Amino acid sequence: MTETELLLSLIDDKLRKCEDGYMLTHTHFLSLGERSSAMAHLKNRYPNHVFWGGYPDAERSVLFLLPEYMEKDDFSLEDEDDPLCLVRVRASSAKLTHRDYLGALLGLGLERSVIGDILVGEHGAEIIVMKSISDYLIANFEKAGSASLKITVDSIKNLEPPKIKTEFIRESVASLRLDNMLSAVFGVSRSDAVEAISRGMVFLNDTEATKPDARIAEGDKLVLRGRGKAYFREQSGTTRKGRLSVLFEKYI
The missing domain is CATH 3.30.70.330 (RRM (RNA recognition motif) domain)
Known part of the structure; x- marks a missing residue:
């Protein structure tokens, strides 16, 4: 079995324990890639789950599978x-x-x-x-x-969540394709952006991105492993050369 298959098998075991025992279960810490696989695996089979890593926007997180009596919006744990x-x-x-x-x-x-x-x-x-x-x-x-x-x-x-420092970056792009947007905000070539996508290094809204031509919408979260994280905030008009003017908020 591959590492992903082993992870999904573990999640299935935790899910059976959650459903059969009517109890909260959880995994170990998951990387961004593992979280993406878990999200896709559970999307249609068990939506009553949360990812939590100790503070909002943690990079590594634990998957918690909630029994029916627990609501995601009310998820909290006592220290014990x-x-x-x-x-x-x-x-x-x-x-x-x-x-x-x-x-x-x-x-x-x-x-x-x-x-x-x-x-x-x-x-x-x-x-x-x-x-x-x-x-x-x-x-x-x-x-x-x-x-x-x-x-x-x-x-x-x-834990006091780390203070988030960001900067706003305005760039121009030919289109709102994922590879164009990665190139603009992270300062890499478009070919390097495509390669990063093929190597599983790019995440769009916490899900591993696989298509360079995926269209990015305002509010989307972009992560390029080794380069950082940014949000696409707005597209505002076009330049004289017909390119799209876009605004990013990038973590620094």
Whole structure:
């Protein structure tokens, strides 16, 4: 079985447990690609589900399958039922990067699937993880790179979502095709945009994009792995050369 097939089989097992046991079930952390596969798999068979990674717009998220008595709009968990927790890290060096923290965690023998977003700050980081590994981290997560670490474990509810910084970018495009829009907002060539789509590196509204000629609408969310995230905000008229004037809001 492929990794995607294994994931979908796991989701089916969780879904059966949810329906048969009339209980909330969940997966491990999913990447953007895994989330896209899960969304497509559940779209018509079980709409009563949510993705949550500890804060709005988290890149890595857990799939929660809700029993019939739970509404998506009312989804919330008490601390004792929440499978996620927050690890606060204080580092002796302020130069640690996302890669440093992730490398240290994987170096402890942990799977990527138990680690969510890593939010790097000036003096350390806040790391969202599965609660099941919190005791192990307390005992073993002592260094990242050459820096010593001090960690505490907190409720995920005490996480302050990162402040989002964006910039508005106005560009002109020949059309609202996906490859044109990626090229404009992320500064890549159109051929590179097409290649990124073919390699599964592009996500449109959290779903993996497969067609370079897909038409983009106002409000759509674009993600290019390794380049960032942006929203298409508006199309306002045409230039003298007949190109479309478009406005993006890009995360920085």
